[in-house]
Amino acid sequence: MSQLSIWEKESFYAPSDIVIAGSGLVGLWSAYYLKKLAPSLSITIIERGRIPTGASTRNAGFACFGSLTELVADQQKMGTDQLLELVDMRYRGIKRIKKTFKEEDISYEKHGGYELIGHSTSGQSSDAPDTGIDQLRSSIDEFNRHLKKITGQQKTFSIQNEKIETFGFTSVQYLIENKLEAQLHSGKLCQALIRLVTSMGVTILNDLEILSFEKVHGHLLLHTQLPLPLIADQLLVTTNAFARQLLPQLDITPARGQVLVTSPIEDLPFKGTFHFDEGFYYFRNLGDRVLLGGARNIAFEEETTTEMEITDGIQQELERFLAEVILPGRFYTIENRWSGIMGMGSEKMPIVKAVNDHVFCAVRMSGMGVALAPIVGEQIATLMTGGEDSTDLEELTS
Numbered sequence: 001m002s003q004l005s006i007w008e009k010e011s012f013y014a015p016s017d018i019v020i021a022g023s024g025l026v027g028l029w030s031a032y033y034l035k036k037l038a039p040s041l042s043i044t045i046i047e048r049g050r051i052p053t054g055a056s057t058r059n060a061g062f063a064c065f066g067s068l069t070e071l072v073a074d075q076q077k078m079g080t081d082q083l084l085e086l087v088d089m090r091y092r093g094i095k096r097i098k099k100t101f102k103e104e105d106i107s108y109e110k111h112g113g114y115e116l117i118g119h120s121t122s123g124q125s126s127d128a129p130d131t132g133i134d135q136l137r138s139s140i141d142e143f144n145r146h147l148k149k150i151t152g153q154q155k156t157f158s159i160q161n162e163k164i165e166t167f168g169f170t171s172v173q174y175l176i177e178n179k180l181e182a183q184l185h186s187g188k189l190c191q192a193l194i195r196l197v198t199s200m201g202v203t204i205l206n207d208l209e210i211l212s213f214e215k216v217h218g219h220l221l222l223h224t225q226l227p228l229p230l231i232a233d234q235l236l237v238t239t240n241a242f243a244r245q246l247l248p249q250l251d252i253t254p255a256r257g258q259v260l261v262t263s264p265i266e267d268l269p270f271k272g273t274f275h276f277d278e279g280f281y282y283f284r285n286l287g288d289r290v291l292l293g294g295a296r297n298i299a300f301e302e303e304t305t306t307e308m309e310i311t312d313g314i315q316q317e318l319e320r321f322l323a324e325v326i327l328p329g330r331f332y333t334i335e336n337r338w339s340g341i342m343g344m345g346s347e348k349m350p351i352v353k354a355v356n357d358h359v360f361c362a363v364r365m366s367g368m369g370v371a372l373a374p375i376v377g378e379q380i381a382t383l384m385t386g387g388e389d390s391t392d393l394e395e396l397t398s
């Protein structure tokens with residue numbers, strides 16, 4: 001790149017109080033809460049893609065907080081208390097999204113969510129819980145008790161087997177409903193957030209990658225493709241699956257998720273968000289189309305990658321599931337296929353912390369970052385501005 005003009009140096013590329021790496025949902029929500037807490041802060045978000053290019057514009061658009069079998073599996077790994085803390089963050093996150101944006105601006109639609117139980121796949125995890133009806137009822141009772149504190153509902157989950165036929169599914173033994181689940185348009189949500197933070201004075205620089213950073217004389221120098229380093233007082237890393245490029249010590253593993261979308265389907269018999277096999281398979285209506293994703297568990301190793309490609313193996317498994325379970329006997333074509341990269345790790349809790357005096361991170365959003373991002377953004381903004389840990393900053397500041 002040629003030399004920078006003085007105008008460029010003093011505006012677009014001027015030193016910032018805070019630089020945020022990554023304009024996915026977490027980077028954007030963090031910028032929003034930083035500006036709410038400290039409006040005078042100068043904030044620049046640096047995004048290496050032309051648009052956010054990780055998971056935030058490439059996901060399935062579920063506004064969800066956990067399907068039953070996923071919660072049961074996670075409870076075994078992380079214990080009840082930590083799991084409920086995570087579910088509470090997701091649930092509050094969805095409320096924040098609804099409070100911040102008009103439903104029509106982000107195509108937020110509440111048709112409820114369901115979990116299908118009973119059809120085995122080539123990849124069904126071996127530690128999937130026993131799906132006997134007694135075991136299922138007792139898990140539902142247990143989680144309804146736990147979730148009452150979070151959702152305020154007596155029965156977050158209930159068995160609704162009569163809908164299996166209405167929806168036209170085959171090979172499904174039980175259907176568990178969660179009326180609180182909803183869906184949204186991930187692209188519109190990111191655009192709405194970009195508009196919002198821009199209106200608050202945040203600068204977003206696209207097509208620019210933070211390659212490395214160093215501390216010199218009390219400031220951070222951020223090296224990018226520009227001829228001169230950018231200068232900031234603090235750096236917030238919200239690059240999720242890609243975070244180890246800048247912070248190699250973090251416990252983050254990339255996990256690719258592949259998706260397909262069908263052509264419009266005449267008289268599509270269901271609306272809502274659907275989960276299967278501990279959340280490894282998921283589908284929803286998108287108007288009168290079906291969006292289906294997942295099956296990462298049939299090729300864990302291959303899908304542990306930051307390469308944003310699709311593969312024959314996973315796409316064929318998704319098509320098989322679509323034809324056999326979701327849309328048996330229906331005519332459709334596949335009109336769209338893509339992948340996105342999630343940030344996973346040995347634990348499901350996100351990493352929200354100060355790495356040192358100048359560098360912070362909010363990463364590892366796993367598979368439910370749409371819901372988590374507002375709360376994670378608020379948490380890191382509170383930490384960076386030295387504020388109290390506020391469970392409900394929104395109530396104080398709105």
Ligand SMILES: Cc1cc2nc3c(=O)[nH]c(=O)nc-3n(C[C@H](O)[C@H](O)[C@H](O)COP(=O)(O)OP(=O)(O)OC[C@H]3O[C@@H](n4cnc5c(N)ncnc54)[C@H](O)[C@@H]3O)c2cc1C
Nearest residue numbers: 022024026053054055056059060062210257340368369370
């Ligand atoms: C297929 C799929 C389906 C999913 N479905 C759902 C769902 O239905 N509901 C749900 O809640 N969650 C879902 N998720 C998860 C959710 O999308 C993520 O948890 C969330 O979007 C993570 O947001 P983020 O901001 O942390 O990361 P990202 O969206 O990945 O953002 C990170 C950004 O950092 C940028 N970046 C990387 N390195 C650099 C660098 N060095 N310099 C500058 N910029 C950089 C990237 O380009 C990217 O834009 C899904 C994910 C996938 C992949």
